[in-house]
Amino acid sequence: MKRTITLILLLASTYSSIAQEEFIAPSRYLSSCGFTQLTGGVILLRARLEPFPDTLNFILDSGSGGISLDSVTVQYFGLKPVPSNRTIRGIAGIRQVSFVHDQVLKLPDLSIDSLEFHVNDYSILTSVYGERIDGIIGYAVLSRYILKIDYDSNKIEFWSRGSLKYPRGGYLLRPQINMLPVQSLRIKDERTITSRFLFDMGAGLNMMLTSDFIKDSAFMRKKRKFFTKQAEGLGGKIDMQLSVIKEVKIGPYRFRNVPVYIFDDTYNVTSYPYLGGILGNDLLRRFNIILNYDHRDIYLLPNSHYNEPFDYSYTGMELFYENGHIVIGDVAKGSPAEAVGLKEGDIVIAIDRNFNQSIQQYKLAIQNAGDKLKMIIQRGPDVFEYSLKVKSIL
Incomplete structure (x- = not known):
């Protein structure tokens, strides 16, 4: 008799739990x-x-x-x-x-x-x-x-927050979310490693890995080439290294030959070894995304950008919009930009006969590895023309 009562109570408890889930208001x-x-x-x-x-x-x-x-x-x-x-x-x-x-x-x-x-x-x-x-x-x-x-x-x-049916054809991530979403990923180069990364849609890159993570894991191939590049973020500008890793796997989705930045995490943004780095939006934009923090869900559905090639270009120069002009920022030593004589502070008048002064278009123009570009530059009162070949990091 006691067993029967216990079973009835257990079933009642289970039914009550299921019923509560069923009565969650649908999202609007x-x-x-x-x-x-x-x-x-x-x-x-x-x-x-x-x-x-x-x-x-x-x-x-x-x-x-x-x-x-x-x-x-x-x-x-x-x-x-x-x-x-x-x-x-x-x-x-x-x-x-x-x-x-x-x-x-x-x-x-x-x-x-x-x-x-x-x-x-x-x-x-x-x-x-x-x-x-x-x-x-x-x-x-x-x-x-x-x-x-x-x-x-x-x-x-x-x-609104509530129950939601996700579309077919995608994959549901279950990240840790304590204000910031943290997702486990598998990355592969010399070795295959699973680690945690910040899911960062505000970062306009594929991935950033901390130098501590690279050193401690012996993850990257010793023959990998590294290219100096400047990046920008909270606090200002910082020099990083740009390279490529063999594979990034997010759930069932695999991306090969992925460009990555490697940086010294001086200000402990990643709280290493808690995080190995950052997963950025140049990779995430290849999915239509549903952010459901209340349920700790992030849903990924491959979109029309999924198979777009990665950007392997390297000029060693940065472009900024300052005081009504597009100017060249940092020029890395040993880079294609330095080799042809471009200098920090040069004003960009045109790239390949495009005089429209759109920084977005100019940045796209220098992101085609192998292209030869004609750049018209103003330096002080003088105007120069430079021929620049965009290098590939692959």
Whole structure:
């Protein structure tokens, strides 16, 4: 008799648990907005800060643990930041931040209230992308909604939290999410290793690996070539090494000969050995993605960009938009750019007869390995023409 009672109680408990799951309210469509893809697939979307009428540019960043505004934007609106003892950490520095409290972000048909924006200087991002960057949208918004990101249509849909049926043909990741999503991946070169990586949609690259991870794992082939390259992030600019690894495997999806950056994690962004590095959006943009932080789900569905070739180009120079001009930034020693005589601070007038001064188009122009480019450069009062061959890192 006791066994019967116990079994009945167990069945009742199980049924109650299942019933509770069945009665979770379904997710509801709330809003949608278009977005622009910047270099490396980084998402730029537009929103307003109420009650102001100005449209602002925000980067969508799963690698951000909050939400932020650029210091110039804060000053423009006359907002009064409140100092704090909190710091934010990036690949190139650590900064103490202030906050503007209880703000409202306005998207089409959707107002997101009670937001605590931290204030940061994003002038470097504005310079890199040639677009005014007013802020970054991270966990503070991503945790409140289900986001469906479609790189085929360049559209994001916002859905309420709740039960959701994922489309067929994709794969469900179950990352660890403690403000930032962390996913286990298998990577292969000299050795095959499984490690944890930050799922970072704000990083316009395929992968970043820490130099400590590379040394401790003896992961990369000894004959790999490394190319010096400058990268930009929170805190400013930092020199890295660019190379290629044999394979990256995300769930069932394999990518071969993947370009990677290797950096000295001076500011302990990855808390190594907890993380081996960062998985960036130049690889992730090859999927339409559903972010469901409430259920700790990230759903990947291969899209029309899935089989696009990787960028193996190398010139050894960076382009920035500064004071109304496109200028050459750092020129790496021993690089093709240095070999032909290009210098930091040179103003780019045209590349291959394209005089339109679009930094996005110019960056695309120098990303075709093997191409020979004609560059018209202004240096002081003088104008020069240079012929530059784009090298391949493969």
